[in-house]
Amino acid sequence: MANSGTQAMTGAEMVVQAMKDQGVEVVFGYPGGAVLPIYDALFQQNDIRHVIVRHEQGAVHMAEGYARSTGKPGVVLVTSGPGATNAVTGLTDALMDSIPLVVFTGQVPTFMIGTDGFQEADTVGITRPCTKHNWLVKDTANLAEVIHQAFHVATHGRPGPVLIDIPKDVQFATADYMPPPKAKVSHYQPKLKGDIDAITRMVEMMETAERPVFYTGGGVINSGPAASQLLREFVEATGFPITSTLMGLGCYPASGDKWLGMLGMHGTYEANLVMHGCDLMLNIGARFDDRITGRIADFSPNSRKVHVDIDPSSLNKVIRVDVPILGDVGHVLEDALRLWKARGRKVNKPALAKWWKQIAEWRAVNCLDYTPSDTVIKPQYALQRLEALTKGMDRYITTEVGQHQMWAAQFLGFEDPNRWMTSGGLGTMGYGLPASIGVQLAHPDALVINVAGEASWLMNMQEMGTAIQFRAPAKQFILNNERLGMVRQWQQLLHGERYSQSWSESLPDFVKLAEAFGCKGIKCSDPKDLDDAIMEMIRYDGPVIFDCLVEKHENCFPMIPSGKPHNEMLLGNADTQGVIGAKGAVLV
Amino acid sequence: MSPLNIKQGSTSHSAYDLRDPNGEVIEQHTLAVLVANESGVLARVIGLFSGRGYNIDSLTVAEVDHEGHRSRITIVTRGTPPVIEQIKAQLGRIVPVHEVHDLTVEGPSVQRELALFKVAGKGDARIEALRLAEIFRANVVDSTLESFVFEMTGTPEKIDAFAELMRPLGLREIARTGVAALARGA
Numbered sequence: 009m010a011n012s013g014t015q016a017m018t019g020a021e022m023v024v025q026a027m028k029d030q031g032v033e034v035v036f037g038y039p040g041g042a043v044l045p046i047y048d049a050l051f052q053q054n055d056i057r058h059v060i061v062r063h064e065q066g067a068v069h070m071a072e073g074y075a076r077s078t079g080k081p082g083v084v085l086v087t088s089g090p091g092a093t094n095a096v097t098g099l100t101d102a103l104m105d106s107i108p109l110v111v112f113t114g115q116v117p118t119f120m121i122g123t124d125g126f127q128e129a130d131t132v133g134i135t136r137p138c139t140k141h142n143w144l145v146k147d148t149a150n151l152a153e154v155i156h157q158a159f160h161v162a163t164h165g166r167p168g169p170v171l172i173d174i175p176k177d178v179q180f181a182t183a184d185y186m187p188p189p190k191a192k193v194s195h196y197q198p199k200l201k202g203d204i205d206a207i208t209r210m211v212e213m214m215e216t217a218e219r220p221v222f223y224t225g226g227g228v229i230n231s232g233p234a235a236s237q238l239l240r241e242f243v244e245a246t247g248f249p250i251t252s253t254l255m256g257l258g259c260y261p262a263s264g265d266k267w268l269g270m271l272g273m274h275g276t277y278e279a280n281l282v283m284h285g286c287d288l289m290l291n292i293g294a295r296f297d298d299r300i301t302g303r304i305a306d307f308s309p310n311s312r313k314v315h316v317d318i319d320p321s322s323l324n325k326v327i328r329v330d331v332p333i334l335g336d337v338g339h340v341l342e343d344a345l346r347l348w349k350a351r352g353r354k355v356n357k358p359a360l361a362k363w364w365k366q367i368a369e370w371r372a373v374n375c376l377d378y379t380p381s382d383t384v385i386k387p388q389y390a391l392q393r394l395e396a397l398t399k400g401m402d403r404y405i406t407t408e409v410g411q412h413q414m415w416a417a418q419f420l421g422f423e424d425p426n427r428w429m430t431s432g433g434l435g436t437m438g439y440g441l442p443a444s445i446g447v448q449l450a451h452p453d454a455l456v457i458n459v460a461g462e463a464s465w466l467m468n469m470q471e472m473g474t475a476i477q478f479r480a481p482a483k484q485f486i487l488n489n490e491r492l493g494m495v496r497q498w499q500q501l502l503h504g505e506r507y508s509q510s511w512s513e514s515l516p517d518f519v520k521l522a523e524a525f526g527c528k529g530i531k532c533s534d535p536k537d538l539d540d541a542i543m544e545m546i547r548y549d550g551p552v553i554f555d556c557l558v559e560k561h562e563n564c565f566p567m568i569p570s571g572k573p574h575n576e577m578l579l580g581n582a583d584t585q586g587v588i589g590a591k592g593a594v595l596v
Numbered sequence: 597m598s599p600l601n602i603k604q605g606s607t608s609h610s611a612y613d614l615r616d617p618n619g620e621v622i623e624q625h626t627l628a629v630l631v632a633n634e635s636g637v638l639a640r641v642i643g644l645f646s647g648r649g650y651n652i653d654s655l656t657v658a659e660v661d662h663e664g665h666r667s668r669i670t671i672v673t674r675g676t677p678p679v680i681e682q683i684k685a686q687l688g689r690i691v692p693v694h695e696v697h698d699l700t701v702e703g704p705s706v707q708r709e710l711a712l713f714k715v716a717g718k719g720d721a722r723i724e725a726l727r728l729a730e731i732f733r734a735n736v737v738d739s740t741l742e743s744f745v746f747e748m749t750g751t752p753e754k755i756d757a758f759a760e761l762m763r764p765l766g767l768r769e770i771a772r773t774g775v776a777a778l779a780r781g782a
Contacts (some may be wrong), residue, residue: 321689
């Protein structure tokens with residue numbers, strides 16, 4: 009024993025001790041040669057639970073689901089070489105969506121690095137562009153400090169994934185452990201408070217705006233529940249309309265009367281026209297993604313724009329704004345709200361009333377309308393029923409990527425933050441199933457549903473084994489159209505209806521597959537049976553694979569074709585003839 | 597007009613660059629990047645430029661504070677004003693990057709590069725090369741009966757000019773360090 013809290017231990021023991029000191033409860037991982045000492049240390053303790061996955065990509069997505077639904081960093085432990093390379097997709101996904109992760113990888117011993125050893129890969133080289141930061145630790149004496157720094161970097165500023173690569177000899181060697189309070193958490197201290205002059209300018213604009221809109225994003229969720237509360241208070245007090253990106257759903261309740269629905273490529277008519285026609289855009293923690301802006305030159309042409317973001321590189325990256333505010337959403341909203349109240353809670357009431365009248369006309373278009381059917385389940389109908397039957401429950405939703413994801417965003421209502429886990433920036437098929445397991449393990453008593461397409465779901469279906477093993481009763485609600493629906497939709501609209509490779513051939517029997525894994529399978533193809541089948545899924549005490557056979561050729565509307573501005577939206581099949589030019593086709 | 601009253605081109609508020617977005621002029625800027633001297637930091641900086649499609653005209657790097665583990669990277673880059681701002685913001689968010697200075701807009705600066713020129717020749721060409729070297733204050737650091745190696749320090753423009761003059765006189769090879777730069781004054 010050394011003095012005051014420092015204690016000699018092996019590198020492997022340090023990893024486990026540092027995790028405990030950082031409050032880690034669960035680690036998602038897969039063992040292998042280069043991490044055996046750490047697995048040995050994990051074996052000899054009971055504080056940290058280890059979830060053994062079936063593929064390292066699954067481990068990272070589970071950690072993402074865990075992180076996004078709890079606000080805590082997700083932790084992953086995988087081996088060198090293929091263990092690390094399999095984690096790359098998840099790391100990139102977490103980087104794009106700003107999810108805090110701490111990933112530990114084993115590495116060949118330091119004296120073998122560079123020799124093309126067995127299961128050697130240049131992990132820090134491969135993951136440098138897909139992590140917020142990474143470290144190769146060559147000396148056990150530095151290991152604990154690096155781990156504490158890693159947790160700090162992952163969770164401060166714009167959150168993101170970090171990776172620590174630990175050679176096997178560093179895991180075996182002994183050194184003094186450094187507890188968290190002693191660790192230098194580096195110079196990395198991103199600015200939280202926004203510039204007060206800029207915030208004043210924003211408040212001044214809000215007082216006179218005739219057609220304002222709150223355009224909110226994942227930054228509100230990442231800032232924490234307090235930021236969502238402040239946003240709600242601000243929206244209610246000002247009476248401004250609010251829309252959100254895919255990543256921000258839940259920061260304002262979908263049942264609120266100021267809610268316009270999601271915006272963007274498959275956003276609502278009213279949300280997109282409000283964005284196009286507004287005179288003041290308040291971007292709170294969103295990043296002007298290309299799925300949101302459409303054609304840049306015609307993006308919201310007559311508005312002054314305020315952008316609150318904690319990442320300086322997001323400001324003025326895509327859209328030049330009038331008032332950039334560098335800071336944390338929660339801190340900036342707090343200052344802005346206080347200032348707005350102190351200045352007399354002013355808004356331009358007559359103009360706002362006119363604005364809402366216009367919005368009511370756009371809402372009346374009823375853009376999410378679809379042709380119902382009593383013979384075949386429409387995917388929209390399936391989600392409407394899922395929404396109706398699960399509303400008010402302690403519910404978490406994950407999705408895969410594609411049409412079902414957009415329909416879920418359109419038809420499911422989110423009342424609170426951290427209830428919606430989806431792969432936004434990277435668009436990773438195969439995200440939803442493992443993410444649903446991560447969410448379920450963080451919230452064992454909640455109802456967790458992965459809204460999936462059959463093609464995405466198959467990409468990581470091996471993780472059903474993990475769900476069974478850890479008794480994670482996550483429900484797999486598969487909208488099965490036997491197609492890669494979004495690809496098929498684009499081929500129909502853009503590529504002369506030549507459906508190249510966009511159908512699902514030789515699908516498994518999902519009910520038998522469920523039985524083979526040891527869980528429950530439900531198949532439903534008749535709209536009349538749907539409610540009962542959904543209730544059966546909810547009531548079953550364990551994981552369920554729900555094979556919901558839906559209309560095969562349904563298209564997802566509204567849709568802003570690539571390269572088009574917000575006011576050139578397609579509302580239904582009738583609008584689709586020859587709408588996307590060659591330039592738009594290039595943009596995807 | 598600037599709604600925030602911030603000086604144009606101010607980099608201490610790099611987020612508040614309010615220059616004319618329509619002025620799509622390509623500009624050359626010299627950036628001084630102070631980084632923690634840790635493994636892989638140069639790869640991060642270079643990877644940022646290649647990964648996001650930015651240009652590097654020249655790059656120099658060396659440790660400048662051994663005890664503080666600091667290195668200074670001097671990058672000469674080019675792009676439109678929004679791209680330059682984006683480069684600075686992206687550099688600034690690399691975790692081991694401590695400071696980013698745009699020497700081109702922060703005030704007057706001195707920029708120097710060292711170059712070695714190997715010039716081979718006989719007779720009048722050899723005499724002319726030596727005479728021009730004196731005018732340019734280049735030093736002879738190696739000499740044979742048929743060649744010189746000149747050493748010269750100066751701005752990149754001066755080195756370009758000298759290289760052009762040496763070309764017809766038997767210029768064989770050039771080695772350049774890239775630009776090192778400091779702001780003028782205290």
